[in-house]
Amino acid sequence: MSQITFPEFTYERPDLDRLETAFNAVLEELKAADHLNDAIAAVEQIDSIRASVSTAYNIGYIRYSINTRDEFYRGEKDWFDQHLPRTEQWKVDYYRALLDNPHREALQQHFGAQLFDSAEVSIRTFRPEILEELQSVNKLSSEFTQMRGGAEIELEGETYNLSSITPLEQVPDREKRKEASSAKWQWFAENRARIEDIYAEMVKLRTSMAAKLGYDNFVGLGYANMNRTDYGPEQVANFRRQIQDHIVPIAQKLYDKQRERLGVDRLHYYDLSFRFPTGNPKPQGTPDEIVAHADRMYQELSKETGDFFRYLRDKNLMDLEAKDGKAPGGYCTFINDYQSPYIFSNFNGTSHDIDVLTHEFGHAFQVYSSRDQRPLEYNWPTYDAAEIHSMSMEFFTYPWMEGFFGPDTDKYYFSHVAGSFRFLPYGCAVDEFQHRVYENPELDNAGRNAIWKEMEAKYLPHLDYSDHDHLHDGTFWQSQGHIFSVPFYYIDYCLAQICAFQFFLKDEQDHESAWADYVRLCKAGGSKSFLELVELAGLENPFEDGVVKKIADRMRERLDV
Structure with a gap:
């Protein structure tokens, strides 16, 4: 076999x-x-x-x-x-x-x-008693996935999907960016009624399940579903406050610098993905050439990663390129009886292709490293800890980025670190949005959109949707699949990002020690809780007051803000 x-x-x-x-x-x-x-x-x-x-x-x-x-x-x-x-x-x-x-x-x-x-x-x-509700939520989640996977976006005589249109949103020509982004969001606008109804029904069903199980609302059940054993909503709220205090101001400076670089008076929604007037960093070569360099990269990083990447290639355990009808996004999963991880993504010619090769590979390397852990629960850690492996791998592979980006390498480094900072407020907005929605399940569609507008004002004040009625209504959240399919799975990325920054800083000082800590973390799988795994890896607890500020101060030096 x-x-x-x-x-x-x-x-x-x-x-x-x-x-x-x-x-x-x-x-x-x-x-x-x-x-x-x-x-x-x-x-x-x-x-x-x-x-x-x-x-x-x-x-x-x-x-x-x-x-x-x-x-x-x-x-x-x-x-x-x-x-x-x-x-x-x-x-x-x-x-x-x-x-x-x-x-x-x-x-x-x-x-x-x-x-x-x-x-x-x-x-x-x-x-x-909640079996029927679970079945109904699953059915709605699949409908949402099929809607997005089957999206057909017409632009200048060509048909795109939600993945393949992304490169057009990053071209230097501002009008063409606007046309592409507008076309994408027009698809969401045309499907808005059904998307909102799907989510409204999900909230109703999840609230019903929580009541039957004795919870005040779905928040407690959502945390239990995420298997969070050593922290709760109060610690998460304190973490979000630290992000608001110490990361949001840095992110706003990054957006202002981007506006200055692009030479525009205001950053509109169609400008956000375009980072440099000379164009965003793009990977060089065909998908096959990119994978070939990834092979060399992992051979040189360590024997463990080299052997494992060859294993993925030889057993066809990756599907990387965007295709019509393919589900959007990227993920890694594990096929237990074959002890094989699988990496799924949608290459579209942007730097995200490389991020997937490192991020999802980090997940795959972790679960392969802990494949022999028993019981079954220990193959994977909880989502929060799992994202440490993936995000940290993005940093461990920095020395090989020139092979992907050539003359655009410095732009990639800046974009990647800056993007990591910019993500943190967005991740917190998604998390707090979900808390507010499930704490107030009686809200209608307009009420939920109003909450998202509040989150944008709090965490993402740079956003300007003044010339797009659909987005101006507070509907951006409807593009975030996690909100529908895996409620409360998002703050995990933020917690892990603070941990990944720590691995990056440790790696700069002493690669051998940092890599040993990382491999030890991977091999532990899910045998410990999130905070125990953080301690095992020699990292600081991201919930503790002062840790976010300390990491932010050290990382911002690389961004000149």
């Missing part, structure tokens, strides 16, 4: 009835185990059953993402949307059996406390 490539990976819809019977039989063995070794063996069998379901789902989802018009895998995605939520009950039953197990103390010593801490949180996320 280990020699076959991804196109040869077997997809078979799981027989959930048969698997549930097997699962429940092993669960009884776990509950009745007379000896610790019998309990451990039961946990490993349960892992195997759950991994088989995850494997089928991920193979199907990847093939659906590659071509959302593929009728077979689209049908399989719809089937999973309908039937996968029933496996949430398996997980809850399993976690209860762990927490109530007579061998709990010994099992905790064997597997570590994180499994049990996660179990305590997770058992509060499901009861059979």
Whole structure:
């Protein structure tokens, strides 16, 4: 099996009835185990059953993402949307059996406390009464993905999708940028009613689930779904305040410098993605040449990364180029039974192509490094910690950027660091927006758009949508897929960015030490909580007062602001 490539990976819809019977039989063995070794063996069998379901789902989802018009895998995605939520009950039953197990103390010593801490949180996320709501949310999420994946944007006789139009939003000709950006947002405007209705229904369904599970609103359930065991909304709110105090002013100076460079009186929405009057940094060469340089880069970075990148290439575990019908965005997932990560992206000729090769590779390298961790929960850390691996890899690969960008390398360095700063306020805006929405679920579409306008004024005061009615109404958030599909998954990027900046600064001082810390972090997988992993990597806690300011002060020196 280990020699076959991804196109040869077997997809078979799981027989959930048969698997549930097997699962429940092993669960009884776990509950009745007379000896610790019998309990451990039961946990490993349960892992195997759950991994088989995850494997089928991920193979199907990847093939659906590659071509959302593929009728077979689209049908399989719809089937999973309908039937996968029933496996949430398996997980809850399993976690209860762990927490109530007579061998709990010994099992905790064997597997570590994180499994049990996660179990305590997770058992509060499901009861059979919310099954229909989960199915409905999944169906709505798939509809939103299919809408975006099937977007057709007409411009000057050509048809683009949401990925392929991006380069046209970064051309030097301001009028052409405006035309491209306007065309893209016109698609959102034309689909606004359905997009808003999808989200309104999601908020209603998630609020209903939270009420059935005993939460005041969906915020608590959302945090539990994210498996956050060592911080809550109060710590996140304090972190956002630090970003507002110490990062927003730097970001505004960066936007003002950009305005001066471009020689315009005001930065309009169609100017934001255009960073230099001579053009944005663009990767050189064909996609094949870019991948070939990435191969050289990872061979030189370390033996571990070199061997792993060859593994991804040899087994066809990457789909990188934008195509019609392909789902937008990029991600990394893990196919358990083949112990193989998979990288999905949409190359479009911009510097983002290189960011994906480093960012998603960071995810892939981490999960491959911890693929042998047991139990299953430990292959991946929680999202917040997982983004440390990806964002830090972007910095570890800096010495090889000249091979991608040639004479544009300095522009890339500046754009990347500046972009990291500019992202932090946006990430906080997305996070606070979601808190406000789910704390006030009675709001209508206009009320939610009004909240986004407040977030823009607070975190992104540079924005100027005065000549675009759709965006001026507070609708930009409708382009952010995480808000729909993975609620509260966004502040994770901000927390990880502060940690990644620390890896960057450590790497400048002592590469060998920084890389050793990074590899240790990757190998730990999800065996510890977010803050424990931060400590394991020798990083400072981003929630602590003063840490954001300290990192901001050190990084801004590279931006001359």
